[in-house]
Amino acid sequence: MNTEIEREVIGIFLNHPEKTETSVVEQDWFVEPEYQHLFEAIRQIESNDFLDIYGKYNQLSRNPFDFKSVKRILNEAPPLSQLSNDVQLMKKTVHIREVNEAVKDYQLNPFRENEQKLLEALSKNETDDASDNGKLDEAIAELKDSMNHPRPRGVKTFNKLDFILGGGMYGSMLFTIGARPSTGKTAFSVNLAYEALMNDKEVEVDFFTLEMNKQEMLNRFVSRFTGVSSSTLRSKANEMSSILKGLINQSAEQIAQSKLRVYDGLETLGEIVRMVRKNASKTKQGKYLAIIDYIGLVKVPNVKDRYIEVGEVTRELKRLTNEFNIPIVALSQLSRGINRQDKTPLLSDLRESGSIEQDSNVVAFLHRPEKVDSDRVVQLSIRKNREGELADINFTFIGEEMTFKEV
Known part of the structure; x- marks a missing residue:
């Protein structure tokens, strides 16, 4: 499942290389090494020419996918509208992987340092999961507070x-x-x-x-x-x-x-x-x-x-x-x-x-x-x-x- 999502994201980036400029995706999010190399090749090449990207990819990887395989990833990619959803799924998978690694390290060496790393990983995961639940609680609290405490409106000019x-x-x-x-x-x-x-x-x-x-x-x-x-x-x-x-x-x-x-x-x-x-x-x-x-x-x-x-x-x-x-x-x-x-x-x-x-x-x-x-x-x-x-x-x-x- 995770490999399929990575493949979809790489496919979208191959079709829309400019999206790597503004995307929050990091290279180490990809588990598959060849997807890491493809991602890096797309970021390094300013041209949207597939041959240029594939050439750079061959320079970065010792065991690259063959030309037909990479071309198939490009041709079978989902539409650009799916990128945001796939990136969120990748991000969640990365957090789960970080938690699992922290649990494993703590079980092998139950020292305070590893315990702290585990707590940080769990906290990070919970924060991201609850980043936007659609509720207006915080906005309402801010509105109420603004009625009792004056706040600067913004950067002042003229x-x-x-x-x-x-x-x-x-x-x-x-x-x-x-x-x-x-x-x-x-x-x-x-x-x-x-x-x-x-x-x-x-x-x-x-x-x-x-x-x-x-x-x-x-x-x-x-x-x-x-x-x-x-x-x-x-x-x-x-x-x-x-x-x-x-x-x-x-x-x-x-x-x-x-x-x-x-x-x-x-x-x-x-x-x-x-x-x-x-x-x-x-x-x-x-x-x-x-x-x-x-x-x-x-x-x-x-x-x-x-x-x-x-x-x-x-x-x-x-x-x-x-x-x-x-x-x-x-x-x-x-x-x-x-x-x-x-x-x-x-x-x-x-x-x-x-x-x-x-x-x-x-x-x-x-x-x-x-x-x-x-x-x-x-x-x-x-x-x-x-x-x-x-x-x-x-x-x-x-x-x-x-x-x-x-x-």
Whole structure:
């Protein structure tokens, strides 16, 4: 029975190699050594070409299955929809195996150390079995407690935005911000991170940039901290006065001591998901924010259809917000060309996938309102808000200083 489940999981992964990027399955979950080697081959090969995977598998294994056998596993695999159920069965089997091994070790050597290992194995198994029983007891208890004890609503940024969101960026929220090119979406996300860090020194911010490198992002953050233009930092830093140099050194040190992390080398969905999991799991509740700039550049290996790829990205980000009760801000680029008289962005303008609107708790658009006679006014128009009202928030955007200020 267990071997059959392992075979099914391997078959699904052979058909959908990209799922190994976000799956919780570990190599040592497989009892059959050849399934372990197949799993590792699938993870190591970025291509979805079966011949590439089989070639890597032959390098990893001393006694590999023949070509026809592996091809049969692929062809006889169940549909992708069965993966979640099979993974849960595998996980339960792994726990049972761990308990049995702990019992055997304790029977052979009934020492305190082995007794503790047995208790831990039993406790882990019980915790996983009862991870979600469908009851609302904990949610009801939390609601009752919130009526007697004030709780922070979420990560705070701009005052008006916090008010519209009901107190800040709350856990389980996927907040998508759409903008056309050159509107200032990266600068706005820098300001969100800046405000979050300044409002609460305990807040940790993971910033995933897929357009710029760390040096460019550092310049933007230093510009926001000091008001010195990022272009000056890039090309004329040596010409600045000693006072400005001292100010920049001070702000750079402040950034280094903050809980800001910038990632410029993680491009695939799996890499981003693993990093968020790693950091969010170690962060205090209500003290974590992830920003992704931007959705359209996140890659899902072996998925060629852009509509499907974007849908996979937004669904996985939404799962992360629920799993760790964290807010994630995801930027999305809108098309330049809008064939209508009123150029104000609409939900229908979200490019490439309806899943962006569907999976997001909040959708807002950053744009320059046509009725305002100033090129420095940028409006954040909230057009979807599951737990609150819709609104338009005006900002003064000083581009050379990377600064957004609420009007």
